[in-house]
Amino acid sequence: MKQKSILTSALLASLLILAGCSLAPTYQRPETAVPAAYKEAPAADPAVGEQWKLAQPSDAVARGEWWQVFGDATLNELEQQALAANQSLKAAAARLGQARALEKNARAALFPQVGVGFGPTRQQPSPASQGLPADADTSASTLWRGQATFAWEADLFGRLGSAADAARLDAERDEALFRSTLLSLQADVAQAYFLVRELDGLRALYADTVKLRQETLQLFQRRYDAGDIGELELARARTELASAEAEADGVTRQRAVAEHALAILLGKTPAEFNLPPQPIVRLQVGVPAGLPSALLERRPDIAAAERAMAAANERIGAARAAYFPRLNLTGNYGYESARLGDLFKTASRTYVLGPLVGTLLSLPIFDGGARAAGVERANAAHEEAVANYRQAILQAFKEVEDNLAHLRILDNQNAAQDRAVSAAGRAAQLSHIRYREGAISYLDVLDTDRSVLQQQRVAVTLDGERARATVNLVRALGGGW
DSSP states (O other), X not given: OXXXXXXXXXXXXXXXXXXXXXXXXXOOOOOOOOOSSOSSSOOOOTTTOOOOXXXXXXXXXXXXOGGGGGOOHHHHHHHHHHHHHOHHHHHHHHHHHHHXXXXXXXXXXXXXXXXXXXXXXXXXXXXXXXXXXXXXXXOOEEXXXXXEEEEEEEOGGGHHHHHHHHHHHHHHHHHHHHHHHHHHHHHHHHHHHHHHHHHHHHHHHHHXXXXXXXXXXXXXXXXXXXXXXXXXXXXXXXXXXXXXXXXXXXXXXXXXXXXXXHHHHTTOOGGGOOOOOOOOXXXXXXXXXXXXXXXXXXXXXXXXXXHHHHHHHHHHHXXXXXXXXXXXXXXXXXXXXXXXXXXXXXXXXXXXXXXXXXXXXXXXXXXXXXXXXXXXXXXXXXXXXXXXXXXXXXXXXXXXXXXXXXXXXXXXXXXXXXXXXXXXXXXXXXXXXXXXXXXXXXXXXXXXXHHHHHHHHHHHHHHHHHHHHHHHXXXXXXXXX
16 A cells, blocks of 8 residues: 555656656757848947947837937827727737737646536436346436536646747737837838828929919910910920929829828828828938947847747647647546435535546557657748748848948939039029020920929939838838937
8 A cells, every 4th residue: 555655656746747848949049140230331430349239139129209200290190190090000909919818728728627517417228238128117317416527637748838838929929020010000101101292292393383384385375476486386385384284183193192091001081181281301310320230139020030930949849749648637526416405415425536538648659640740840830930030130131231222322312413403403594594585496495494393303202212211221120220
Protein backbone atom coordinates (compact mmCIF):
# COMPACT_ATOMS: atom_id res chain seq x y z
CA MET A 1 0.00 0.00 0.00
CA LYS A 2 2.81 2.35 0.90
CA GLN A 3 4.63 1.51 -2.33
CA LYS A 4 1.46 2.24 -4.32
CA SER A 5 1.14 5.64 -2.63
CA ILE A 6 4.75 6.46 -3.48
CA LEU A 7 4.20 5.52 -7.13
CA THR A 8 1.06 7.64 -7.28
CA SER A 9 2.88 10.64 -5.81
CA ALA A 10 5.75 10.18 -8.24
CA LEU A 11 3.30 10.04 -11.16
CA LEU A 12 1.55 13.22 -10.07
CA ALA A 13 4.90 15.01 -9.64
CA SER A 14 5.98 13.89 -13.11
CA LEU A 15 2.73 15.16 -14.62
CA LEU A 16 3.15 18.53 -12.95
CA ILE A 17 6.68 18.82 -14.35
CA LEU A 18 5.54 17.84 -17.83
CA ALA A 19 2.69 20.35 -17.61
CA GLY A 20 5.27 23.10 -17.44
CA CYS A 21 7.27 21.89 -20.45
CA SER A 22 7.11 23.43 -23.89
CA LEU A 23 8.31 21.88 -27.13
CA ALA A 24 8.36 25.19 -29.02
CA PRO A 25 11.82 26.22 -30.30
CA THR A 26 13.53 28.99 -28.36
CA TYR A 27 12.33 32.15 -30.06
CA GLN A 28 14.98 34.36 -31.60
CA ARG A 29 14.29 37.28 -33.87
CA PRO A 30 16.14 36.55 -37.14
CA GLU A 31 19.02 38.75 -38.14
CA THR A 32 18.41 41.18 -40.96
CA ALA A 33 20.93 43.13 -43.02
CA VAL A 34 20.66 46.86 -42.34
CA PRO A 35 22.74 49.64 -43.89
CA ALA A 36 24.98 51.87 -41.83
CA ALA A 37 22.92 54.93 -42.78
CA TYR A 38 20.13 56.05 -45.06
CA LYS A 39 21.42 56.48 -48.60
CA GLU A 40 19.26 59.53 -49.28
CA ALA A 41 19.61 61.20 -45.87
CA PRO A 42 22.12 64.01 -45.28
CA ALA A 43 25.30 62.88 -43.58
CA ALA A 44 25.36 62.95 -39.80
CA ASP A 45 26.94 65.92 -38.12
CA PRO A 46 30.49 64.92 -36.97
CA ALA A 47 29.91 66.85 -33.76
CA VAL A 48 26.88 64.65 -33.02
CA GLY A 49 28.44 61.37 -34.07
CA GLU A 50 26.82 58.24 -35.45
CA GLN A 51 23.04 58.46 -35.34
CA TRP A 52 22.28 54.83 -36.22
CA LYS A 53 21.46 52.26 -33.56
CA LEU A 54 20.17 48.72 -33.34
CA ALA A 55 16.41 48.43 -33.60
CA GLN A 56 14.30 47.78 -30.53
CA PRO A 57 10.53 47.26 -30.85
CA SER A 58 8.69 50.45 -29.98
CA ASP A 59 5.64 50.30 -32.20
CA ALA A 60 3.47 50.91 -29.13
CA VAL A 61 5.02 54.35 -28.55
CA ALA A 62 2.38 57.04 -28.94
CA ARG A 63 2.81 58.96 -32.18
CA GLY A 64 0.75 61.94 -31.20
CA GLU A 65 -0.98 64.21 -33.67
CA TRP A 66 1.91 64.31 -36.15
CA TRP A 67 -0.13 66.12 -38.80
CA GLN A 68 -0.05 69.28 -36.70
CA VAL A 69 3.49 69.91 -37.98
CA PHE A 70 1.80 71.26 -41.14
CA GLY A 71 0.17 74.06 -39.15
CA ASP A 72 -3.19 73.69 -40.93
CA ALA A 73 -6.25 74.04 -38.69
CA THR A 74 -8.57 72.57 -41.32
CA LEU A 75 -6.43 69.46 -41.66
CA ASN A 76 -6.36 69.09 -37.86
CA GLU A 77 -10.16 69.12 -37.76
CA LEU A 78 -10.48 66.63 -40.62
CA GLU A 79 -8.10 64.21 -38.92
CA GLN A 80 -10.20 64.25 -35.78
CA GLN A 81 -13.38 63.63 -37.77
CA ALA A 82 -11.78 60.64 -39.51
CA LEU A 83 -10.62 59.10 -36.21
CA ALA A 84 -14.16 59.37 -34.87
CA ALA A 85 -16.17 58.12 -37.85
CA ASN A 86 -14.07 56.18 -40.39
CA GLN A 87 -15.66 52.78 -40.96
CA SER A 88 -12.48 50.97 -41.98
CA LEU A 89 -10.91 51.99 -38.67
CA LYS A 90 -13.96 50.69 -36.80
CA ALA A 91 -13.70 47.40 -38.69
CA ALA A 92 -10.02 47.13 -37.72
CA ALA A 93 -10.94 47.77 -34.08
CA ALA A 94 -13.57 45.02 -34.30
CA ARG A 95 -10.97 42.61 -35.73
CA LEU A 96 -8.72 43.42 -32.79
CA GLY A 97 -11.61 42.67 -30.43
CA GLN A 98 -12.10 39.29 -32.11
CA ALA A 99 -8.41 38.45 -31.74
CA ARG A 100 -8.47 39.30 -28.05
CA ALA A 101 -11.55 37.12 -27.56
CA LEU A 102 -9.79 34.23 -29.32
CA GLU A 103 -6.85 34.71 -26.98
CA LYS A 104 -9.16 34.40 -23.97
CA ASN A 105 -10.74 31.31 -25.49
CA ALA A 106 -7.35 29.64 -26.01
CA ARG A 107 -6.26 30.56 -22.50
CA ALA A 108 -9.47 29.03 -21.07
CA ALA A 109 -8.37 25.58 -22.27
CA LEU A 110 -5.69 25.62 -19.55
CA PHE A 111 -8.31 25.62 -16.78
CA PRO A 112 -10.82 23.00 -15.62
CA GLN A 113 -14.28 23.10 -17.15
CA VAL A 114 -17.06 22.78 -14.56
CA GLY A 115 -20.78 22.50 -15.26
CA VAL A 116 -24.02 21.51 -13.56
CA GLY A 117 -27.02 19.59 -14.82
CA PHE A 118 -30.42 18.38 -13.72
CA GLY A 119 -33.01 16.12 -15.33
CA PRO A 120 -34.61 12.69 -15.61
CA THR A 121 -33.65 9.66 -17.70
CA ARG A 122 -36.38 7.22 -18.78
CA GLN A 123 -35.14 3.76 -19.76
CA GLN A 124 -36.30 0.18 -20.25
CA PRO A 125 -33.66 -2.60 -20.37
CA SER A 126 -34.03 -5.48 -22.80
CA PRO A 127 -34.75 -8.99 -21.42
CA ALA A 128 -31.48 -10.25 -22.91
CA SER A 129 -29.45 -7.63 -21.03
CA GLN A 130 -30.99 -8.91 -17.79
CA GLY A 131 -30.41 -12.62 -18.58
CA LEU A 132 -34.18 -13.22 -18.94
CA PRO A 133 -36.17 -15.13 -21.55
CA ALA A 134 -37.04 -13.26 -24.69
CA ASP A 135 -40.73 -13.00 -23.70
CA ALA A 136 -39.97 -11.75 -20.19
CA ASP A 137 -41.54 -8.50 -19.09
CA THR A 138 -39.07 -5.75 -18.12
CA SER A 139 -40.52 -2.59 -16.72
CA ALA A 140 -39.39 0.92 -17.56
CA SER A 141 -37.86 3.12 -14.86
CA THR A 142 -37.06 6.78 -14.36
CA LEU A 143 -33.74 7.93 -12.91
CA TRP A 144 -33.41 11.53 -11.72
CA ARG A 145 -29.98 13.14 -11.67
CA GLY A 146 -28.61 16.39 -10.28
CA GLN A 147 -24.85 16.63 -10.63
CA ALA A 148 -21.79 18.74 -11.27
CA THR A 149 -19.36 17.72 -14.04
CA PHE A 150 -15.64 18.30 -14.20
CA ALA A 151 -13.19 18.03 -17.11
CA TRP A 152 -9.55 19.05 -17.39
CA GLU A 153 -6.73 18.26 -19.78
CA ALA A 154 -3.30 18.47 -18.20
CA ASP A 155 -1.03 20.57 -20.38
CA LEU A 156 1.53 17.84 -20.97
CA PHE A 157 4.46 19.00 -23.08
CA GLY A 158 3.04 22.51 -23.36
CA ARG A 159 0.57 21.89 -26.20
CA LEU A 160 -2.18 24.03 -24.71
CA GLY A 161 0.27 26.62 -23.41
CA SER A 162 1.87 27.00 -26.85
CA ALA A 163 -1.56 27.39 -28.43
CA ALA A 164 -2.49 30.03 -25.86
CA ASP A 165 0.78 31.90 -26.38
CA ALA A 166 0.25 31.79 -30.14
CA ALA A 167 -3.23 33.25 -29.68
CA ARG A 168 -1.77 36.01 -27.48
CA LEU A 169 0.82 36.84 -30.13
CA ASP A 170 -1.91 36.82 -32.79
CA ALA A 171 -3.80 39.38 -30.72
CA GLU A 172 -0.66 41.51 -30.45
CA ARG A 173 -0.23 41.19 -34.22
CA ASP A 174 -3.79 42.39 -34.77
CA GLU A 175 -3.16 45.26 -32.38
CA ALA A 176 -0.17 46.27 -34.50
CA LEU A 177 -2.29 45.92 -37.64
CA PHE A 178 -4.87 48.19 -36.04
CA ARG A 179 -2.17 50.80 -35.48
CA SER A 180 -1.11 50.31 -39.10
CA THR A 181 -4.68 50.95 -40.24
CA LEU A 182 -4.83 54.01 -37.99
CA LEU A 183 -1.60 55.40 -39.41
CA SER A 184 -2.71 54.67 -42.97
CA LEU A 185 -6.00 56.47 -42.35
CA GLN A 186 -4.26 59.53 -40.92
CA ALA A 187 -1.87 59.63 -43.89
CA ASP A 188 -4.66 59.03 -46.42
CA VAL A 189 -6.67 61.94 -45.01
CA ALA A 190 -3.65 64.23 -45.26
CA GLN A 191 -2.90 63.00 -48.79
CA ALA A 192 -6.49 63.53 -49.94
CA TYR A 193 -6.60 66.94 -48.29
CA PHE A 194 -3.44 68.17 -49.99
CA LEU A 195 -4.68 66.82 -53.34
CA VAL A 196 -7.85 68.90 -52.99
CA ARG A 197 -5.73 71.93 -52.08
CA GLU A 198 -3.49 71.33 -55.11
CA LEU A 199 -6.54 71.24 -57.37
CA ASP A 200 -7.80 74.42 -55.69
CA GLY A 201 -4.50 76.02 -56.67
CA LEU A 202 -4.95 74.91 -60.27
CA ARG A 203 -8.55 76.13 -60.30
CA ALA A 204 -7.44 79.55 -59.07
CA LEU A 205 -4.76 79.59 -61.75
CA TYR A 206 -7.25 78.73 -64.49
CA ALA A 207 -9.76 81.25 -63.12
CA ASP A 208 -7.16 83.99 -63.61
CA THR A 209 -6.32 82.63 -67.06
CA VAL A 210 -9.96 82.54 -68.16
CA LYS A 211 -10.48 86.08 -66.91
CA LEU A 212 -7.43 87.24 -68.86
CA ARG A 213 -8.62 85.42 -72.00
CA GLN A 214 -12.06 87.02 -71.67
CA GLU A 215 -10.54 90.49 -71.42
CA THR A 216 -8.32 89.76 -74.42
CA LEU A 217 -11.32 88.53 -76.45
CA GLN A 218 -13.29 91.67 -75.59
CA LEU A 219 -10.37 93.83 -76.70
CA PHE A 220 -9.97 91.92 -79.93
CA GLN A 221 -13.69 92.09 -80.59
CA ARG A 222 -13.58 95.88 -80.33
CA ARG A 223 -10.51 96.05 -82.58
CA TYR A 224 -12.15 93.71 -85.07
CA ASP A 225 -15.31 95.80 -85.07
CA ALA A 226 -13.13 98.86 -85.66
CA GLY A 227 -11.37 97.12 -88.56
CA ASP A 228 -7.93 97.14 -86.91
CA ILE A 229 -7.44 93.33 -87.03
CA GLY A 230 -8.70 90.48 -89.12
CA GLU A 231 -11.04 87.64 -88.22
CA LEU A 232 -8.12 85.21 -87.85
CA GLU A 233 -6.81 86.91 -84.71
CA LEU A 234 -10.32 87.13 -83.29
CA ALA A 235 -10.83 83.39 -83.90
CA ARG A 236 -7.54 82.62 -82.16
CA ALA A 237 -8.61 84.63 -79.12
CA ARG A 238 -11.89 82.72 -78.98
CA THR A 239 -10.03 79.41 -79.25
CA GLU A 240 -7.72 80.27 -76.37
CA LEU A 241 -10.67 81.28 -74.17
CA ALA A 242 -12.62 78.09 -74.93
CA SER A 243 -9.53 75.95 -74.34
CA ALA A 244 -8.87 77.59 -70.96
CA GLU A 245 -12.53 77.13 -69.94
CA ALA A 246 -12.43 73.44 -70.91
CA GLU A 247 -9.25 72.82 -68.93
CA ALA A 248 -10.72 74.70 -65.96
CA ASP A 249 -13.79 72.43 -66.06
CA GLY A 250 -11.49 69.40 -66.14
CA VAL A 251 -9.74 70.55 -62.97
CA THR A 252 -13.12 71.24 -61.35
CA ARG A 253 -14.19 67.67 -62.16
CA GLN A 254 -11.02 66.24 -60.61
CA ARG A 255 -11.53 68.39 -57.56
CA ALA A 256 -15.07 67.09 -57.07
CA VAL A 257 -13.89 63.48 -57.20
CA ALA A 258 -11.04 64.19 -54.76
CA GLU A 259 -13.45 65.87 -52.34
CA HIS A 260 -15.79 62.86 -52.50
CA ALA A 261 -12.90 60.53 -51.67
CA LEU A 262 -11.99 62.69 -48.68
CA ALA A 263 -15.60 62.60 -47.49
CA ILE A 264 -15.57 58.78 -47.45
CA LEU A 265 -12.37 58.79 -45.37
CA LEU A 266 -14.21 60.98 -42.86
CA GLY A 267 -17.09 58.50 -42.65
CA LYS A 268 -19.49 60.80 -44.50
CA THR A 269 -21.40 60.68 -47.75
CA PRO A 270 -20.22 63.18 -50.41
CA ALA A 271 -23.52 65.06 -50.00
CA GLU A 272 -22.72 65.71 -46.33
CA PHE A 273 -19.28 67.17 -46.92
CA ASN A 274 -18.09 70.37 -48.49
CA LEU A 275 -14.54 71.73 -48.26
CA PRO A 276 -14.25 75.45 -49.04
CA PRO A 277 -11.61 76.15 -51.72
CA GLN A 278 -8.16 77.14 -50.53
CA PRO A 279 -5.17 76.99 -52.91
CA ILE A 280 -2.18 75.02 -51.71
CA VAL A 281 0.87 76.82 -50.38
CA ARG A 282 4.37 75.44 -50.41
CA LEU A 283 5.11 73.51 -47.23
CA GLN A 284 8.06 74.62 -45.16
CA VAL A 285 8.24 71.44 -43.06
CA GLY A 286 11.86 70.29 -43.21
CA VAL A 287 13.27 66.84 -42.52
CA PRO A 288 16.09 66.90 -39.95
CA ALA A 289 19.48 65.68 -41.08
CA GLY A 290 20.73 62.26 -40.01
CA LEU A 291 17.45 60.50 -39.32
CA PRO A 292 18.11 57.67 -36.85
CA SER A 293 17.14 54.14 -37.78
CA ALA A 294 15.21 53.93 -34.51
CA LEU A 295 12.34 55.61 -36.34
CA LEU A 296 11.77 52.41 -38.30
CA GLU A 297 11.09 50.65 -35.00
CA ARG A 298 7.84 52.57 -34.83
CA ARG A 299 6.38 50.99 -37.97
CA PRO A 300 3.36 48.90 -36.93
CA ASP A 301 3.50 46.67 -40.00
CA ILE A 302 6.98 45.48 -38.98
CA ALA A 303 5.70 44.84 -35.46
CA ALA A 304 2.77 42.83 -36.89
CA ALA A 305 5.13 40.73 -39.01
CA GLU A 306 7.38 40.06 -35.98
CA ARG A 307 4.45 38.96 -33.82
CA ALA A 308 3.14 36.69 -36.57
CA MET A 309 6.60 35.11 -36.69
CA ALA A 310 6.61 34.56 -32.91
CA ALA A 311 3.11 33.02 -33.05
CA ALA A 312 4.23 30.63 -35.80
CA ASN A 313 7.16 29.62 -33.58
CA GLU A 314 4.77 28.71 -30.74
CA ARG A 315 2.62 26.63 -33.07
CA ILE A 316 5.63 24.46 -33.85
CA GLY A 317 5.63 23.47 -30.18
CA ALA A 318 1.92 22.66 -30.27
CA ALA A 319 2.44 20.49 -33.37
CA ARG A 320 5.38 18.62 -31.78
CA ALA A 321 3.32 17.89 -28.66
CA ALA A 322 1.01 15.71 -30.76
CA TYR A 323 3.68 12.99 -30.60
CA PHE A 324 3.28 12.67 -26.81
CA PRO A 325 0.46 11.39 -24.58
CA ARG A 326 -2.55 13.48 -23.64
CA LEU A 327 -3.98 13.30 -20.13
CA ASN A 328 -7.69 14.00 -19.71
CA LEU A 329 -9.27 14.01 -16.25
CA THR A 330 -13.07 13.93 -16.00
CA GLY A 331 -15.61 13.21 -13.34
CA ASN A 332 -18.94 14.13 -11.84
CA TYR A 333 -20.45 14.39 -8.40
CA GLY A 334 -24.09 14.70 -7.47
CA TYR A 335 -27.26 12.79 -6.73
CA GLU A 336 -29.35 10.23 -8.55
CA SER A 337 -32.60 8.62 -7.49
CA ALA A 338 -35.56 6.77 -8.94
CA ARG A 339 -37.88 9.25 -7.21
CA LEU A 340 -37.61 12.99 -7.46
CA GLY A 341 -38.43 13.41 -3.75
CA ASP A 342 -35.42 11.28 -2.76
CA LEU A 343 -32.97 12.98 -5.14
CA PHE A 344 -31.07 15.15 -2.66
CA LYS A 345 -30.94 12.72 0.23
CA THR A 346 -27.62 11.45 1.56
CA ALA A 347 -28.31 7.95 0.30
CA SER A 348 -28.66 9.31 -3.27
CA ARG A 349 -25.12 10.69 -3.52
CA THR A 350 -22.93 9.40 -6.34
CA TYR A 351 -19.70 10.27 -8.05
CA VAL A 352 -17.48 9.14 -10.89
CA LEU A 353 -13.76 10.03 -11.07
CA GLY A 354 -11.95 9.15 -14.23
CA PRO A 355 -12.65 9.25 -17.95
CA LEU A 356 -16.36 9.02 -18.68
CA VAL A 357 -15.57 8.11 -22.27
CA GLY A 358 -12.25 6.77 -23.56
CA THR A 359 -9.08 6.46 -21.48
CA LEU A 360 -7.14 8.59 -19.04
CA LEU A 361 -3.95 8.67 -21.13
CA SER A 362 -4.14 8.56 -24.92
CA LEU A 363 -1.40 8.35 -27.54
CA PRO A 364 -1.92 7.65 -31.25
CA ILE A 365 0.33 4.85 -32.49
CA PHE A 366 -0.35 5.10 -36.22
CA ASP A 367 -1.97 8.08 -37.92
CA GLY A 368 -0.79 7.79 -41.50
CA GLY A 369 1.70 10.63 -41.10
CA ALA A 370 -0.83 13.22 -39.88
CA ARG A 371 1.34 14.37 -36.95
CA ALA A 372 4.45 14.60 -39.10
CA ALA A 373 2.52 16.65 -41.63
CA GLY A 374 1.36 18.95 -38.84
CA VAL A 375 4.94 19.59 -37.74
CA GLU A 376 6.05 20.17 -41.34
CA ARG A 377 3.23 22.63 -41.85
CA ALA A 378 4.10 24.51 -38.65
CA ASN A 379 7.76 24.73 -39.68
CA ALA A 380 6.85 25.94 -43.18
CA ALA A 381 4.47 28.53 -41.72
CA HIS A 382 7.30 29.80 -39.51
CA GLU A 383 9.64 30.06 -42.50
CA GLU A 384 6.98 32.03 -44.34
CA ALA A 385 6.57 34.37 -41.38
CA VAL A 386 10.34 34.93 -41.22
CA ALA A 387 10.45 35.80 -44.91
CA ASN A 388 7.48 38.17 -44.52
CA TYR A 389 9.21 39.86 -41.58
CA ARG A 390 12.42 40.43 -43.53
CA GLN A 391 10.45 41.64 -46.55
CA ALA A 392 8.55 44.12 -44.35
CA ILE A 393 11.88 45.56 -43.17
CA LEU A 394 13.21 45.83 -46.73
CA GLN A 395 10.00 47.54 -47.84
CA ALA A 396 10.24 49.95 -44.93
CA PHE A 397 13.77 50.98 -45.90
CA LYS A 398 12.70 51.44 -49.51
CA GLU A 399 9.76 53.68 -48.59
CA VAL A 400 11.92 55.88 -46.36
CA GLU A 401 14.64 56.15 -49.00
CA ASP A 402 12.08 56.89 -51.74
CA ASN A 403 10.53 59.79 -49.89
CA LEU A 404 13.84 61.18 -48.67
CA ALA A 405 14.92 61.20 -52.31
CA HIS A 406 11.65 62.85 -53.36
CA LEU A 407 12.06 65.66 -50.87
CA ARG A 408 15.77 66.15 -51.54
CA ILE A 409 15.28 66.37 -55.30
CA LEU A 410 12.09 68.42 -55.00
CA ASP A 411 14.15 71.15 -53.31
CA ASN A 412 16.19 71.54 -56.48
CA GLN A 413 13.19 71.03 -58.74
CA ASN A 414 11.15 73.71 -56.96
CA ALA A 415 14.02 76.19 -57.22
CA ALA A 416 14.44 75.49 -60.94
CA GLN A 417 10.70 75.71 -61.52
CA ASP A 418 10.48 79.06 -59.73
CA ARG A 419 13.11 80.38 -62.12
CA ALA A 420 11.14 78.95 -65.05
CA VAL A 421 7.94 80.69 -63.91
CA SER A 422 9.75 83.97 -63.47
CA ALA A 423 11.41 83.72 -66.89
CA ALA A 424 8.15 82.75 -68.61
CA GLY A 425 6.36 85.67 -66.98
CA ARG A 426 9.03 88.08 -68.15
CA ALA A 427 8.88 86.65 -71.68
CA ALA A 428 5.11 87.12 -71.71
CA GLN A 429 5.45 90.77 -70.62
CA LEU A 430 7.93 91.45 -73.39
CA SER A 431 5.81 89.71 -76.02
CA HIS A 432 2.78 91.83 -75.12
CA ILE A 433 4.87 95.00 -75.40
CA ARG A 434 6.27 93.96 -78.77
CA TYR A 435 2.80 92.98 -80.00
CA ARG A 436 1.42 96.39 -79.09
CA GLU A 437 4.35 97.94 -81.00
CA GLY A 438 3.50 95.76 -84.00
CA ALA A 439 6.82 93.89 -83.94
CA ILE A 440 5.31 90.39 -83.59
CA SER A 441 2.03 88.64 -84.32
CA TYR A 442 -0.55 87.64 -81.77
CA LEU A 443 0.43 84.01 -82.33
CA ASP A 444 3.73 84.75 -80.59
CA VAL A 445 1.84 86.31 -77.69
CA LEU A 446 -0.29 83.20 -77.35
CA ASP A 447 2.78 81.00 -77.24
CA THR A 448 4.32 82.97 -74.38
CA ASP A 449 1.01 83.06 -72.47
CA ARG A 450 0.68 79.29 -72.83
CA SER A 451 4.22 78.91 -71.53
CA VAL A 452 3.40 80.97 -68.42
CA LEU A 453 0.31 78.85 -67.73
CA GLN A 454 2.25 75.63 -68.23
CA GLN A 455 5.07 76.67 -65.90
CA GLN A 456 2.63 77.85 -63.24
CA ARG A 457 0.75 74.54 -63.46
CA VAL A 458 3.98 72.61 -62.97
CA ALA A 459 4.85 74.79 -59.96
CA VAL A 460 1.49 74.10 -58.29
CA THR A 461 1.80 70.37 -59.04
CA LEU A 462 5.28 70.29 -57.48
CA ASP A 463 3.91 71.96 -54.34
CA GLY A 464 1.31 69.17 -54.15
CA GLU A 465 3.96 66.50 -54.68
CA ARG A 466 6.07 68.01 -51.90
CA ALA A 467 3.14 67.86 -49.51
CA ARG A 468 2.35 64.26 -50.42
CA ALA A 469 6.00 63.19 -50.21
CA THR A 470 6.22 64.71 -46.73
CA VAL A 471 3.12 62.79 -45.63
CA ASN A 472 4.51 59.59 -47.17
CA LEU A 473 7.76 60.05 -45.29
CA VAL A 474 5.83 60.40 -42.04
CA ARG A 475 3.95 57.21 -42.90
CA ALA A 476 7.18 55.38 -43.77
CA LEU A 477 8.74 56.38 -40.46
CA GLY A 478 5.79 54.97 -38.51
CA GLY A 479 4.10 58.28 -37.72
CA GLY A 480 6.53 61.13 -37.13
CA TRP A 481 10.24 61.79 -36.89
